[in-house]
Amino acid sequence: DKIKVALNGYGTIGKRVADAVMRQDDMTLVGIAKTKPDYEAYVAAKKGYAIYAVDPAKAESKFKAAGLSIAGSNEEMIKKADIIVDCAPEGIGEENKKLYEKLNKPAIFQGGEEHEVAGTSFNAAANYDQAIGKQFVRVVSCNTTGLCRLLYALDKAYGIKKVRATMMRRGGDPNDIKRGPINAIVPDPIHLPSHHGPDVNTVLPHIKIDTVAVKLPTTLMHMHYVNMNLNKTPSREDVIATLKQYPRIWLIPPWLNIKSTADVIEFGRELGRPRNDMMENVIWEESVSVDKEGELNLFQAIHQESDVIPENIDCIRAMTGIEKDGAKSMEKTNKTLGLGS
Ligand code: NAD
Numbered sequence: 193d194k195i196k197v198a199l200n201g202y203g204t205i206g207k208r209v210a211d212a213v214m215r216q217d218d219m220t221l222v223g224i225a226k227t228k229p230d231y232e233a234y235v236a237a238k239k240g241y242a243i244y245a246v247d248p249a250k251a252e253s254k255f256k257a258a259g260l261s262i263a264g265s266n267e268e269m270i271k272k273a274d275i276i277v278d279c280a281p282e283g284i285g286e287e288n289k290k291l292y293e294k295l296n297k298p299a300i301f302q303g304g305e306e307h308e309v310a311g312t313s314f315n316a317a318a319n320y321d322q323a324i325g326k327q328f329v330r331v332v333s334c335n336t337t338g339l340c341r342l343l344y345a346l347d348k349a350y351g352i353k354k355v356r357a358t359m360m361r362r363g364g365d366p367n368d369i370k371r372g373p374i375n376a377i378v379p380d381p382i383h384l385p386s387h388h389g390p391d392v393n394t395v396l397p398h399i400k401i402d403t404v405a406v407k408l409p410t411t412l413m414h415m416h417y418v419n420m421n422l423n424k425t426p427s428r429e430d431v432i433a434t435l436k437q438y439p440r441i442w443l444i445p446p447w448l449n450i451k452s453t454a455d456v457i458e459f460g461r462e463l464g465r466p467r468n469d470m471m472e473n474v475i476w477e478e479s480v481s482v483d484k485e486g487e488l489n490l491f492q493a494i495h496q497e498s499d500v501i502p503e504n505i506d507c508i509r510a511m512t513g514i515e516k517d518g519a520k521s522m523e524k525t526n527k528t529l530g531l532g533s
Contacts, residue, residue: 195512198273199224200246200266200288204365205302206279207232208501210241211466213277215528216505218514222273225266227251229258237261244269270295275512277504278302285309289328298326300507303333303391303500313394315340316506316525317438320518323510331503335359335405335414336391338473338494341440342418343392343399346488349434351423352399353486359388359405360415362496368411378407413453413470414494422486431480431488439532440502440522442472443480450476453493460495465530469498472531502529 195218199210202224213221223242226233228251236243242263245251255262263269270276270291275298278285282304289309292299300310307313310330314323318340323329332340339357346352361380364371381387388403426434435441444450450459460468470493479491505525509515515524526532 194218194220195508195514196220196222196272196274197508198222198244198266198269198276200270200276200278200299201280201284202226202232202236203279203281204367204497205500205504206277207236208467208469208498209277209279209504210236211239212501212505212525212529213508214239216524217528218524219505219508223263223269225269229255229260233258233260242269267291267295270297273297275299275508277508292328298511299328300504300511301328301330303331303336305330307391307394313391314503314507314510315344315395316503316510316518316522317341317440318344318395320506320510320521323507324516325513326511329507329511331500331507332391332395334494334496334499335361335388335416336395337500337503338414338416338492339388339392339401339403339418340395341438341473342435342475342492343396343401343420345435345438345441346420346422346431347396347399349424350426350431350486353421353423355389355399355401355418355420357388357401357403357419358417359386359403360417361405361407362410362412362414363407364411365497366411372409373407374409376409380405380407410453412457412495413474414496415453416492416494418488418490418492420488422482422488425484425486426482428480428482431482432477435475435480439526440472442470442474442532443477444474445477450474456493456495467498469501470495471498471502471529473499502526502531505529 310328
């Protein structure tokens with residue numbers, strides 16, 4: 193039987209997870225929950241998704257006036273589902289947890305929630321097995337997902353002594369007019385190190401890592417500068433070959449002439465990706481360097497709007513137990529979402 197998935201929260205992350213669920217042959221979409229009618233609700237209706245209202249008492253007349261029919265309340269949607277993917281704004285997931293507990297339903301939270309809300313934090317390559325059979329799991333944030341993919345691969349191959357990473361973060365998502373900066377570089381947080389290191393440790397507890405982050409006037413992607421000391425001393429070619437084994441890591445050769453995050457997103461457009469999504473870590477092959485003492489440096493670009501989408505799909509399979517082999521789940525997700533091609 194197909195797993196029935198409900199999307200509670202349908203914004204940047206939620207709408208992408210919904211579309212990704214639709215591409216899986218072992219899942220169906222029960223519906224999506226919206227607080228109010230808007231252009232995203234309009235498109236969801238066009239796609240044939242059942243729309244449920246987060247607060248029907250407030251929203252019903254608005255949906256009616258917009259000519260959009262609603263299938264019921266989000267509570268009714270949740271009752272029909274085998275699992276809920278909560279993509280509500282940061283902090284609201286914790287509120288929604290009470291509803292999932294009341295209805296005794298499993299739910300996936302996103303990186304805006306604290307680790308403690310779920311008790312298990314997830315990255316498919318790093319700890320798929322830990323999510324099997326759990327009621328609550330959190331898919332870590334976009335930055336943490338990007339770091340976990342990279343660090344898991346390199347730690348497995350060479351052993352990591354210590355990581356230092358600088359996150360150059362997008363100020364806001366493209367449709368997010370309330371965030372910034374528009375004319376500054378903002379150390380965020382100023383107090384060092386940043387929370388990203390401890391967040392990596394919720395998935396990979398044994399990795400020694402210090403992180404810092406700044407926010408920049410851009411909306412397209414994050415960029416990470418990553419430095420680490422390895423236990424072994426591979427050549428840069430070895431490292432590139434290791435990373436190429438992971439379809440969620442895309443090594444960009446110099447001849448592609450991708451010089452910036454703007455080119456990465458343009459590449460997504462050229463590939464015909466939905467919403468120009470680049471769900472892979474995008475690593476510049478030319479930036480990969482290793483010295484004689486096993487110190488490695490590289491640049492990777494992370495598409496904040498989409499890199500967590502494949503991880504949410506794998507998390508659904510792990511929690512419901514429909515696929516207990518993480519490698520098989522990832523292979524299926526990679527193929528259905530067209531990763532690495
Ligand atoms: P968003 O603001 O784009 O979307 C959230 C949606 O939830 C909105 O449509 C909002 O109306 C709706 N909503 C509000 N209250 C709700 C409620 N009580 N129940 C259900 N829905 C409700 O937010 P987003 O960027 O998609 O972020 C969602 C989560 O994903 C956050 O935890 C965030 O930290 C995390 N995340 C975001 C990004 C990113 O770059 N945007 C990347 C990775 C993880």
